[in-house]
Amino acid sequence: MKILQIYSFLLVLDCAGSAPPVLTRRGSAPLGSKARLLCTAAASPLPVTYQLMKSQWVVATVTRLQENLPAEFVITVTKAKEGSYHCLVTAGGNTTTSNSITLLLMRTRLTSDPNPPVLYEGSRLLLSCEGPVESGLSYTWFFNRSVVTPQTAPPLRPAGWRLTVEHVTEQHAGRYSCMTTARRTDNRSSSSSELTVVVKAFLSQPRISVSLSKEAGGYEGAVTCWTSTGSPPASFSLFLDGQEVASRNASASMTVTFPVAMVPAQDMGAARCRVKTDIQDLWSETQPLFVVPVGGHVEVEVEYLYGADSKMAAAQLHCRPGRGTFPSFSWLLNGSGLPVDLLPPPPLHAAAPRYGLVDGGRSLVLTGLAPGGGGSYRCRVRDSFDDSAPWFESPAVLVRLTAGALTPVEIVSISFCCFLLLVLGAGGVFVMLSLGERRRANIRRSSTSHSGPHLPAAVPPLTPQRSRAGVCYDAHRQTLQLIPVQ
Structure with a gap:
């Protein structure tokens, strides 16, 4: 009995004087991954209790009933789990403390210059991929969730942790991200969140147009302002005779329509559009708000078109109204109306005369001519904004169609x-x-009559x-x- 007590006492002394336990963990860990911490202690009397501590808080406890069996602690990496850890080993009534390690979250962050990444065409864009503080990192770039390669369109040429575009275009707009890989530590990877780059186009000169319609309560006018290029948002304003009368913000389309008061044959002033962004302020041309009703003498002009072989290839008829701001055209052949929805002109080798309307119906093209074809053509014109307005008709014009050569x-x-x-x-x-x-x-006469010495002519003979x-x-x-x- 005394021998057993002496052995236990010597064992406790050996445990107290042995090396402290060791807590190990390799590097940083990506968010959401599993971090494994291993606590190893020297030979201790059984049972041995291991406690993983974060500061003063117990994270997990493990008891071993076998000798030389370390304790493994598995932690799901989150922002809250980041910090300093150590383990406590209790055996034979004695507790020893291990070394401390710091569990770092493997972060990859994508930053931009400018920030936020909203810039105009031609500007410089710089993206930086900031990974964990480790050596041996490699970087992979993504554009619209596809890996950036030499074949990527538009061309993108990242250099390590940076991606630079000296002169951006609208094609460079999209979603960017990057991924860091620690090749020296089991190829652990971490991806950044996506960064959306917005590239704005510069505004073109704004344009203005006027339209008029007739409703049950009278006439309704409208002024439309638009730009062929440019990125929203933008502010459109309508000015009448130099005074701003309406404004509207465009967040999706670069076309805005303003209602205005208009009456045919009455001068309602002059309209002008203004469009503004954070860096541009542009004006349109001035548009008079004066609608001239259709009227006057209407005539048809005929133009025959010949091919290189001097054979007639087509004929084009132009309707010329005397006046009218918004004319609507209609054509008649031998007293019968031609359909409004004429197809485009067919190939020239078509057998029979075919028709095509151009310039909003103002011109009629006759193609696919057949010998002896043709007929009597008229055009009619009236106000497009008033379906009840009277037609003004031109005199009949006889069009002679033949595929033969010149007469x-x-x-x-x-x-x-x-x-x-x-x-x-x-x-x-x-x-x-x-x-x-x-x-x-x-x-010659001037040189002959000269009394002095003979000089060469100032002007050489022609x-x-x-x-x-x-x-x-x-x-x-x-x-x-x-x-x-x-």
């Missing part, structure tokens, strides 16, 4: 024009030569240069051109 009369007319141009060109050359000869004669010219006929435009030949 003898047309050929004679063109030949006469060419001859006339040649005569004018030859006459011009003759006049130039006559003027040059007269000038040389004057110089050498006649003959110029040639060719005449070119543009069948499509029906024009004659005088082309000089060197």
